[in-house]
Amino acid sequence: MYASIDFVSTSTVLDFLKGPIQAIQDFFELAGRAMRNVIRRPHYYDDIRLQMDALGVGSIPIVLLTGFFSGAVMALQMGRALGQYGQTGRVGNVVSIILVRELGPVLTSVMVAGRNASGIASELGSMKVTEQIDAMRALGTDPVQKLVTPRMIATAVMLPCLTVIDDFVGMVGGWVIARLVYALPSLQYWSTTWRALGWSDLGQGLLKPFIFSFAISLIGCFYGLRTSGGTQGVGRATTQAVVAASVTIFVLDLFISKIFVSAGSS
Amino acid sequence: MVPAPDASQLPGASPVSDAPPLRFEKITVVFDDVKALEDFSFTVKKGETRIILGAAGSGKTVLLKVAMGLVRPTSGRVFVFDEDVTDIAESAWFEVRSKIGMLFQESALFDSMTVAQNVAYPLLNQKSIQMKREEMEPAVRDSLRFVELEQTISKYPGELSGGMRRRVAIARAVVTKPPLLLYDSPTAGLDPITAHTIMALIIKERDVDNTTALVVTYRYQDGNLVANFRYNPDSGRLDPAASGATKTVFMVLKEGRLIFEGNQAELEASTDSYISKFVKRPEEAAA
Numbered sequence: 001m002y003a004s005i006d007f008v009s010t011s012t013v014l015d016f017l018k019g020p021i022q023a024i025q026d027f028f029e030l031a032g033r034a035m036r037n038v039i040r041r042p043h044y045y046d047d048i049r050l051q052m053d054a055l056g057v058g059s060i061p062i063v064l065l066t067g068f069f070s071g072a073v074m075a076l077q078m079g080r081a082l083g084q085y086g087q088t089g090r091v092g093n094v095v096s097i098i099l100v101r102e103l104g105p106v107l108t109s110v111m112v113a114g115r116n117a118s119g120i121a122s123e124l125g126s127m128k129v130t131e132q133i134d135a136m137r138a139l140g141t142d143p144v145q146k147l148v149t150p151r152m153i154a155t156a157v158m159l160p161c162l163t164v165i166d167d168f169v170g171m172v173g174g175w176v177i178a179r180l181v182y183a184l185p186s187l188q189y190w191s192t193t194w195r196a197l198g199w200s201d202l203g204q205g206l207l208k209p210f211i212f213s214f215a216i217s218l219i220g221c222f223y224g225l226r227t228s229g230g231t232q233g234v235g236r237a238t239t240q241a242v243v244a245a246s247v248t249i250f251v252l253d254l255f256i257s258k259i260f261v262s263a264g265s266s
Numbered sequence: 267m268v269p270a271p272d273a274s275q276l277p278g279a280s281p282v283s284d285a286p287p288l289r290f291e292k293i294t295v296v297f298d299d300v301k302a303l304e305d306f307s308f309t310v311k312k313g314e315t316r317i318i319l320g321a322a323g324s325g326k327t328v329l330l331k332v333a334m335g336l337v338r339p340t341s342g343r344v345f346v347f348d349e350d351v352t353d354i355a356e357s358a359w360f361e362v363r364s365k366i367g368m369l370f371q372e373s374a375l376f377d378s379m380t381v382a383q384n385v386a387y388p389l390l391n392q393k394s395i396q397m398k399r400e401e402m403e404p405a406v407r408d409s410l411r412f413v414e415l416e417q418t419i420s421k422y423p424g425e426l427s428g429g430m431r432r433r434v435a436i437a438r439a440v441v442t443k444p445p446l447l448l449y450d451s452p453t454a455g456l457d458p459i460t461a462h463t464i465m466a467l468i469i470k471e472r473d474v475d476n477t478t479a480l481v482v483t484y485r486y487q488d489g490n491l492v493a494n495f496r497y498n499p500d501s502g503r504l505d506p507a508a509s510g511a512t513k514t515v516f517m518v519l520k521e522g523r524l525i526f527e528g529n530q531a532e533l534e535a536s537t538d539s540y541i542s543k544f545v546k547r548p549e550e551a552a553a
Contacts, residue, residue, distance in 0.1 A: 135375075137363075138336065138368045140388060
């Protein structure tokens, strides 16, 4: 009797795992094909430029807003905490380290994931349910080469740039609070901000968004290309893409931070 | 009509012989334990038009997608112009697909591109064709003139009606002059007048370019029109054709199986209750 229960539970677990494992396998297959296409012809340069504009330039307003306010809030909270030890003057120091190492890359990536993973998934999903992906194949184009690779390249180029903008605007937000709330001299704020950063911080701050960019673009494309079930399916794919991309960013962030901490460069 | 180059005469294109344009041998397609096509065999001869009738979910679209290499069969062999294409790589399929034009059910025009860019797409992207940009515009205009929509060249698909989108999709399918054309429900969701216009274009394409075609439909009158009318290039209208002159073969699908294959007379003579539902006999039409 116990043997049959074991058998049922094992097969049930296997059936349950089959779907997710198949999805992971499909995702890595798509990622492999997209990356292989970077060095394969034809290259769709116009599509890459178009996507850099749509995914990168189009994301600047939200990056400016979130960057400024996150920097300002951080300066406000840190100034208060540091004030208890008489160290309010080190606000710039703390703001720059947290922004460049963690908050800038993660916040920018999550905002871009919310805007672009959803956009990519819904665009490709709509193309899938209206047979435009099939039409593309029928008319001589590899959809991965035409749709996925340009989005992957564009996001990989633009996300680190957006992160740099976010970091700088966040520091500006911190400076506004440091000046207006804590009456710190501008020179003191900016010199502590600048001195706090090392090359490893900058490396970490640029490596993270570069890696996150692949999660955002490839997850968006993956969910878009496997859309089924009409307009309802497009909505479902969009939601799944945003959730999966956001969670992946946080998971990857932990691993990358751990590597830098272990390497002693943090 | 279109002085655009024949797909078989374009640089790099392989010559198209008199071989049967399409042959299925015991094709079975299974999706999630459901058989979309089962043990399906047929041969399309050159110049033939196959009218494929069947209820929704009977496997008509899957059949076309297998022929186009968009769906891989679970078992069986597919031959396109006598070449076994069953197991070839996706990259090799691009060469095969340059000999096949397809009209998708919902037109499948690219929303982000103009009508001109949509029609030019296969000329620009099919590896065996890759026409120069300066030669492209006349070919695109000729193809749009064929479907009488030259004036829409700079519009976007979203600005067109359903019937116009379908006609632009036909222009895109025929712009490379492929010897084999696949039409997936060309009249679905259209009013009778527009549906007639679309079918007239299919007949015109068949008679002007002598193409082989598979027409998936659930409307018997579409098949009736193809089987009994010819395009008159002088008047630009459809004239009644002599009996058997149009080389039209009817196929009826039921739950993924081919249950009928024959000419119109045999189809109308069938006493099968499922087949009879698709056939509108003259006395019924009169009533």
